[in-house]
């Protein structure tokens with residue numbers, strides 16, 4: 001099995017339960033797992049040696065929320081928004097029309113290009129969603145294509161009621177035939193519970209049906225105004241509720257309540273509902289930045305994700321999200337890095353051990369975890385906030401294979 005030693009690491013940020021930072025460190029990747037971590041002076045030999053040259057090493061980013069199966073863009077909508085127009089869910093229909101026109105080859109090519117772009121930015125674990133198909137054949141096609149590229153696929157048939165459809169009948173379809181057809185390709189289901197998208201009652205039906213079909217649950221909630229998304233996510237034991245821009249005290253309390261049997265100091269117990277914040281989207285839609293500081297202080301586990309999509313967040317830069325979280329959302333660098341790595345892993349329930357489908361943990365660096373590692377072009381991750389917008393991704397390994405260096 002091929003092995004790589006990365007040595008001469010100024011700071012190795014494990015993002016483990018003790019948040020250990022090892023100085024003068026090295027790590028060995030063997031096949032697709034991390035085989036050894038420790039003091040560089042004591043490192044074992046390996047087939048290949050990579051000198052980190054005094055740079056910092058972190059887990060690769062875990063991007064737990066993207067919508068990458070799409071064609072076309074929405075530049076005109078973005079320009080109108082920058083001129084003062086508000087974002088509305090209806091814009092999704094523009095992308096649905098463009099995506100339905102793209103054949104399998106084209107859609108796969110676009111998706112591969114976006115996944116490669118994300119990897120070059122340090123993302124080593126990627127979730128993506130359907131939701132630009134909105135009929136049975138298209139949603140099944142998008143789920144199938146997504147499953148050939150992304151680490152995790154989420155069914156988002158409940159993204160928008162397509163033009164001309166009756167909302168209740170469309171919800172029936174999402175809960176029935178459409179769900180059956182996408183089921184082989186997806187692990188998760190999501191619903192956009194928002195004004196202009198799905199009501200709380202419709203969202204409840206979707207979550208119930210998808211949960212009964214054995215899918216893990218996620219919710220797009222409280223993005224454009226206060227709403228039922230967070231409470232529904234908690235009610236259904238969703239792994240994550242995403243956006244969370246407009247929260248009432250009761251929403252924060254409900255989320256905090258889901259973490260009662262989780263011990264963050266040893267990372268055991270039952271994880272609750274992660275609050276996934278999407279700062280690039282918040283800036284692009286001119287929503288208030290999600291209250292990540294408040295959520296962390298209340299005891300809620302927080303993730304940062306890119307939400308890369310052509311409508312609200314056309315970037316897969318997790319580094320940008322980390323930078324924004326530090327500069328504008330009140331997180332420390334360590335908290336932001338944790339949210340963009342371990343937080344995403346927790347939101348995808350890939351934070352620990354080998355699970356039932358034999359997958360290795362991601363989002364933190366420990367022996368046995370997936371060898372998903374990035375080096376920064378900097379001696380410490382503080383530079384992500386200190387030097388905003390600079391090209392700080394040095395080398396990236398995904399499953400032990402160099403994807404950028």
Ligand SMILES: N=CN[C@@H](CCC(=O)O)C(=O)O
Pocket residue numbers: 067089091092095192220223281307309310311312313
């Ligand atoms: N908010 C809902 N869905 C996407 C945006 C989709 C679009 O506008 O194309 C989001 O997460 O922001």
Ligand SMILES: [Zn+2]
Pocket residue numbers: 065066067220307
């Ligand atoms: Zn989204």
